[in-house]
Amino acid sequence: MSRHLRSGERIVGAETLHGGITADVRRVTVSTPRGDTRHLVLRSFVDAHRVQYAADWLGRESGALALLTETGVSAPELVAVDPTATHCEYPSLLMTHLAGRTVLRDEGLEARVPLLARQLVAIHAVRPAELPRTYTTLTTADTVVVPEGADPAVWATAIDVIREPAPPYEGRFLHRDFQPGNVLFDVSDDPSAPPTHPAPPSLPTPPAPSAGVRISGVIDWAGASWGPADLDVAHCSTTLALLHGPAWGLRFTAAYEEAGGVLAAATGERRYWQVRDALAASEEVQPVARAWREAGRAELTDRVVAERLDAYVAALLDALG
Structure with a gap:
């Protein structure tokens, strides 16, 4: 050094x-x-x-x-x-070193979601002169870990989705691990404030971001690659669903489009990417939940995170058919 x-x-x-x-x-x-x-x-x-x-x-x-x-x-x-x-x-x-800190608590999420969406749209707008390597996905239909107590029929349907070949896509520059843990916020509020639990989003239009919150940078670019915008959106959606509840995962997709992002036109294509990333999370529940607890979200036990994943997979199938 x-x-x-x-x-x-x-x-x-x-x-x-x-x-x-x-x-x-x-x-x-x-x-x-x-x-x-x-x-x-x-x-x-x-x-x-x-x-x-x-x-x-x-x-x-x-x-x-x-x-x-x-x-x-x-x-x-x-x-x-x-x-x-x-x-x-x-x-x-x-x-x-970038100024700012990650923010994982529920409080203020209504303001952060549209900021995350706009930031991801900006990343996907990058046009490298030399294309990075094509994205990779390690999860297969045989490696998915079905949560204890989950409906086997629902998960069998979800697993069948990723047995199909990946749909065609228009390539974009991907972060490949874009989620709140890799986004730094410059916030003016008290970092020691206890987390709160806002009601799930219901309005189609996100609120205007707070003047006291802005994104100061994005970190951890080890997965940078070329692939479908849907995959980055799906990954952030899954993380939001596990951190804050399934409704927030569904909300992020809408927020991305409201910010000007373009996703696959066909519902089946969207479903493939969203379900694929959700099922990938099944293999990492324990290390992810542990990291969040160490960061202050003590209530996010392995069981709670697994239950949220189960509910999110079911919600995706209901929403996307």
Whole structure:
């Protein structure tokens, strides 16, 4: 890291940042010759299972960060990358630190959803000169984990949806893990305020965002790829459904279109992407729920998250036929 600092700078401290599930993240404090400090962020893939994919992920992320410097999408700036652990103990990426914090609580969600939708529309508007790699999906009909107590017939219907070939799509630049945990907000309210539980959305038009809330940046671009906008929308929808309740997952799709985003015209095509991402979440309920509890959402037990996923899958089939 010291090799990539500016002249006269030195590392004076570091702290672990919590909340992620794929990498160890540290905020590094750097002193400058002027006597002040600045921060960098070091992401390292240390888990033995994930290290085998680290070179690909870090290649995608470093390429995305370089691309985004020329766009209106706020993202960290790339400082250095060591995808094969030649210089670091683990495959790592060093980048600038963005102001802001993730916001996972229910309070204020009505204002954040349209902001998330507009941000995702802006990401999908990026037109790279060289296309990134095509998206990947690891979930198959045979790897889906049906939640305990779920209706077997409902889940069998959902699993049959992803047995079909992927529908054709118009390619877009994808984040591939766009969800509240990877979006930083510059908020003026008290971060220690306890979470509240707003009523599910019912109006077709989202409220105007609060003047005290704005997105300051988007992080974790390791999955950056080329594919259908529906897939990014589906992923954020699933996360919102598990974090805040199934109605919010359905609401995000509408918010994306209200923000100018374009999704598949055919209902069957939309259903494929939405159901595919929801079923993918079935394999990650425990680590995701654990990360959210560590971030302050103590009520999100494995059981609660699994029940929300079950309800969301049923709601998708009802809404999309």
